[in-house]
Amino acid sequence: MAVETNSAASRVARGRGKRADALRNIEAIIDAATRLLAVDPDASVNEIAKAAGVGRVTLYGHFDSRTALIREVAQRAIHNTSEVLATIDVEGDPREALGRLLEATWRLTHRYGAVVIAGSQALAPEDLRRVHDEPATRILALLARGRDVDEFRADVPIEWQVSVIQAILHGASGAVHRGEITGAEAPTLVRDTVIAALAP
Amino acid sequence: MAVETNSAASRVARGRGKRADALRNIEAIIDAATRLLAVDPDASVNEIAKAAGVGRVTLYGHFDSRTALIREVAQRAIHNTSEVLATIDVEGDPREALGRLLEATWRLTHRYGAVVIAGSQALAPEDLRRVHDEPATRILALLARGRDVDEFRADVPIEWQVSVIQAILHGASGAVHRGEITGAEAPTLVRDTVIAALAP
DNA sequence: AATAAACTGTACGTCGTAGTTCGAGTTAGC
DNA sequence: GCTAACTCGAACTACGACGTACAGTTTATT
Numbered sequence: 001m002a003v004e005t006n007s008a009a010s011r012v013a014r015g016r017g018k019r020a021d022a023l024r025n026i027e028a029i030i031d032a033a034t035r036l037l038a039v040d041p042d043a044s045v046n047e048i049a050k051a052a053g054v055g056r057v058t059l060y061g062h063f064d065s066r067t068a069l070i071r072e073v074a075q076r077a078i079h080n081t082s083e084v085l086a087t088i089d090v091e092g093d094p095r096e097a098l099g100r101l102l103e104a105t106w107r108l109t110h111r112y113g114a115v116v117i118a119g120s121q122a123l124a125p126e127d128l129r130r131v132h133d134e135p136a137t138r139i140l141a142l143l144a145r146g147r148d149v150d151e152f153r154a155d156v157p158i159e160w161q162v163s164v165i166q167a168i169l170h171g172a173s174g175a176v177h178r179g180e181i182t183g184a185e186a187p188t189l190v191r192d193t194v195i196a197a198l199a200p
Numbered sequence: 201m202a203v204e205t206n207s208a209a210s211r212v213a214r215g216r217g218k219r220a221d222a223l224r225n226i227e228a229i230i231d232a233a234t235r236l237l238a239v240d241p242d243a244s245v246n247e248i249a250k251a252a253g254v255g256r257v258t259l260y261g262h263f264d265s266r267t268a269l270i271r272e273v274a275q276r277a278i279h280n281t282s283e284v285l286a287t288i289d290v291e292g293d294p295r296e297a298l299g300r301l302l303e304a305t306w307r308l309t310h311r312y313g314a315v316v317i318a319g320s321q322a323l324a325p326e327d328l329r330r331v332h333d334e335p336a337t338r339i340l341a342l343l344a345r346g347r348d349v350d351e352f353r354a355d356v357p358i359e360w361q362v363s364v365i366q367a368i369l370h371g372a373s374g375a376v377h378r379g380e381i382t383g384a385e386a387p388t389l390v391r392d393t394v395i396a397a398l399a400p
Numbered sequence: 401a402a403t404a405a406a407c408t409g410t411a412c413g414t415c416g417t418a419g420t421t422c423g424a425g426t427t428a429g430c
Numbered sequence: 431g432c433t434a435a436c437t438c439g440a441a442c443t444a445c446g447a448c449g450t451a452c453a454g455t456t457t458a459t460t
Contacts, residue, residue, distance in 0.1 A: 019428055019435055042242075044417065055438050057420090066418065153396070160389050163375045164368060171367025180359045189360050196353075197397040219405060219458055244447065255408050260449065 026062050028052040033073045034115060039177065041118035045069075067122045074119035077112045078131050084108060085138060094146030098198075099191045101142060102165070105135060106187050109169040110176065136162060146198075153200040165194055226262050228252040233273045234315060239377065241318035245269075267322045274319035277312045278331050284308060285338060294346030298398075299391045301342060302365070305335060306387050309369040310376065336362060346398075353400040365394055 018026075032052035036043040045066050049059040063069040088104050090097045120128055143161055146152040152161070172190050175181045181189060218226075232252035236243040245266050249259040263269040288304050290297045320328055343361055346352040352361070372390050375381050381389065 017435095021428065022436060025437085045419090046417080056418095057439075058437055060419065061436080064419095156389055156392065157381060159380045160375065160393075163371050163380060164393055167367045167371025167374075168364060171363050171370075174367075175360065175363040180363060181357060189356055192356065193360075193364055193397050196399060197393050199396060199399075221458065222406060225407085245449090246447080256448095257409080257450090258407055261406075264449095266448070 022062070025052070025054050025058060029054065029059055029062060029069070030073055030076065033069055034077070034112070037070065037073060037115045037118045038111065038113035041114040041121075043118075070118050070122040074115060074123055074131075075127075077115050077119075078127070081108050081112070081131075082134060085135060090138065090142050094142060094149065094151045095195060097142055098139075098146065098195065101139065102169075102191050102194055103187045105139075106169055106172065106190050110173045110183070110186070113170075113173055139165060143198075150200055152198040161198060164197055168194055168197070222262070225252070225254050225258060229254065229259055229262060229269070230273055230276065233269055234277070234312070237270065237273060237315045237318045238311065238313035241314040241321075243318075270318050270322040274315060274323055274331075275327075277315050277319075278327075281308050281312070281331075282334060285335060290338065290342050294342060294349065294351045295395060297342055298339075298346065298395065301339065302369075302391050302394055303387045305339075306369055306372065306390050310373045310383070310386070313370075313373055339365060343398075350400055352398040361398060364397055368394055368397070 029048065029052040033043075033048045036048055036051055045059060046056055048069070049056045052059070059069070063072065084104055084107075085101075088101050090101060116131060119131070123131075139162055140158065143152060143158055147154040147158070168190060172181070172186050176183050176186055229248065229252040233243075233248045236248055236251055245259060246256050248269070249256045252259070259269070263272065284304055284307075285301075288301050290301060316331060319331070323331075339362055340358065343352060343358055347354040347358070368390060372381070372386050376383050376386055
């Protein structure tokens with residue numbers, strides 16, 4: 001599903017009726033762009049096109065500009081993130097809830113990584129704030145509840161704890177990319193380490 | 201006649217023989233470059249020159265290329281890092297020793313930050329490995345000793361623990377730059393959080 | 401005060417990347 | 431099997447950053 005890709009497209013009236021190979025290429029481009037931008041937010045259009053198995057000109061046939069492509073990638077990432085996080089139950093025992101939230105967030109962080117950085121040069125500030133605030137407030141609320149019932153330490157700033165969680169998630173992603181740990185053991189390590197760091 | 205007795209030699213001559221204002225400017229350039237590159241490893245030569253209060257051409261009068269400047273900055277950072285870390289006593293109670301090591305490393309991380317990333321595009325791979333290995337092995341040895349006497353948990357890979365420490369240090373630096381915490385409280389937060397994350 | 405070293409801005413050539421145009425070749429779909 | 435949609439590479443413009451050359455001015459040093 002998801003056959004959109006032209007929500008804000010300011011091109012000529014050519015909305016629907018795209019050919020199958022075109023749609024396939026568009027998907028391949030967005031896919032490759034997501035993969036490359038997650039590692040290097042400055043990946044060139046040429047690199048993205050080659051990774052997608054198409055020519056540079058073909059890419060420009062589907063996206064008005066590099067910025068437009070990044071915007072599309074970022075918006076998909078945002079949408080997918082919201083979607084995944086909405087399914088996570090943050091009620092019940094704070095420690096277990098945080099574990100569930102971390103496991104899901106880990107996957108998203110590892111998949112999207114530096115896409116946020118790339119997006120910060122292409123997205124409107126308001127959209128950008130939503131990207132950061134949505135997951136942050138979710139964790140923030142859970143953290144606050146856990147601190148109230150003394151499951152998490154409350155003698156350090158809560159914003160610092162959020163930063164620590166983000167740092168560990170990001171660090172784990174880098175460690176996997178460098179081959180220091182495997183993608184399979186990462187979720188457990190992240191969960192255990194964060195819980196330990198927040199323990200009272 | 202023979203007005204250029206040492207025109208070619210003066211180019212290569214380093215250190216002595218330079219005028220006082222030249223030496224002052226060289227310091228200012230290295231200083232500004234360190235400050236900018238620590239935040240943005242892609243800072244342009246123009247930005248660095250302006251931040252140093254000199255013209256772009258003046259900068260090129262002292263450094264053959266952008267790469268040469270980065271190499272100088274990186275080597276200073278390496279030297280300073282080795283120097284500082286050499287004074288840290290890593291004996292005695294592992295937890296306290298780690299605290300001392302973290303406090304020193306924090307200052308270095310916050311000061312140099314992304315200089316390593318900039319250097320990775322300009323330094324020889326061998327030099328680059330030294331930069332990473334020297335602090336890492338120091339922490340590694342301390343970690344191993346602490347695990348042996350059960351002061352640090354030993355049920356997770358030790359390389360992961362090193363990654364966590366680096367992630368928290370880097371995250372703290374970012375948090376200070378974003379204004380979420382102050383530079384004054386950072387060392388304590390880093391120390392407490394890392395100790396908690398490693399506690400058995 | 402004289403001189404050489406150092407600084408400045410402007411302007412030029414080069415290179416890599418973004419974005420466009422064109423003509424010709426493929427391919428999906430009716 | 432026809433046609434429009436799609437793809438491709440090569441060549442072009444535009445732009446910013448690096449690096450260099452020049453000519454004029456300031457400043458440290460003797």
